[in-house]
Amino acid sequence: MTTKAIKFIGTAAIMMGIASLALPAQGQSFGDLAGALTKKKESSLDWGSVSGESDTALINLYQGQGKLSAAVADLADVVSLSEQAAELRAGAIAVEACGASSCPEYSEVTAQDAQVQEQVLRELEAQAGSLSTEQKEKAGDALQKYVLGGIQFAKGVSDAKRLGQLAADAPMLQKPKFIGLIKAVPTAAKGVGNLVQTAPKLFRLASAADIKEPEGADAMMGAL
Numbered sequence: 001m002t003t004k005a006i007k008f009i010g011t012a013a014i015m016m017g018i019a020s021l022a023l024p025a026q027g028q029s030f031g032d033l034a035g036a037l038t039k040k041k042e043s044s045l046d047w048g049s050v051s052g053e054s055d056t057a058l059i060n061l062y063q064g065q066g067k068l069s070a071a072v073a074d075l076a077d078v079v080s081l082s083e084q085a086a087e088l089r090a091g092a093i094a095v096e097a098c099g100a101s102s103c104p105e106y107s108e109v110t111a112q113d114a115q116v117q118e119q120v121l122r123e124l125e126a127q128a129g130s131l132s133t134e135q136k137e138k139a140g141d142a143l144q145k146y147v148l149g150g151i152q153f154a155k156g157v158s159d160a161k162r163l164g165q166l167a168a169d170a171p172m173l174q175k176p177k178f179i180g181l182i183k184a185v186p187t188a189a190k191g192v193g194n195l196v197q198t199a200p201k202l203f204r205l206a207s208a209a210d211i212k213e214p215e216g217a218d219a220m221m222g223a224l
Helices: 003-031 033-044 047-078 082-096 105-130 133-168 175-208 217-223
Strands: none
Touching: 047 082, 047 105, 047 133, 047 175, 082 105, 105 175, 133 175, 133 217, 175 217
């Protein structure tokens, strides 16, 4: 074998060795591409702005729920469920006072609201033919408050879900800013489920009882 041939074979062997060493590194870089892109996306977000949006979402969520529950309490008063009305009204005030913070009362009030709404539906159906003019007027005012609260609540829920997805992937140092939001989203979803089930029945019974139809009811249902 000539010296030139030996040099060629040696060079080829060296090149193959280099290639075999480079391939794992190249494969590793492709495998890390998705993670790198995710980290780049996270770092490009203005977490201060996201935190501000989160606060606004929580305020709308809690204030909306507070108005909804206060309206249900007013309806409970109309059909003589005074004790339930007083308890729910106190809960509504507590939830509205939470502002943009974590709200320990929120879950309890959401569950209580659903229970009282069911009682109101039963009593309203039973008393539909015997309500006085004054009772009908109070019920009409309560329904309008119910719709306004529902619209604000739906806005808060929509934003909370969207921001909750971002917050779940937030860097560890940013996550504490979103604890209240992350905790609130599951309860908010239950609240939406309660509204979707009971609000149409409530509007239908109110109409049958000759109670004034609230403005914006369709908009509220469409937003849920």
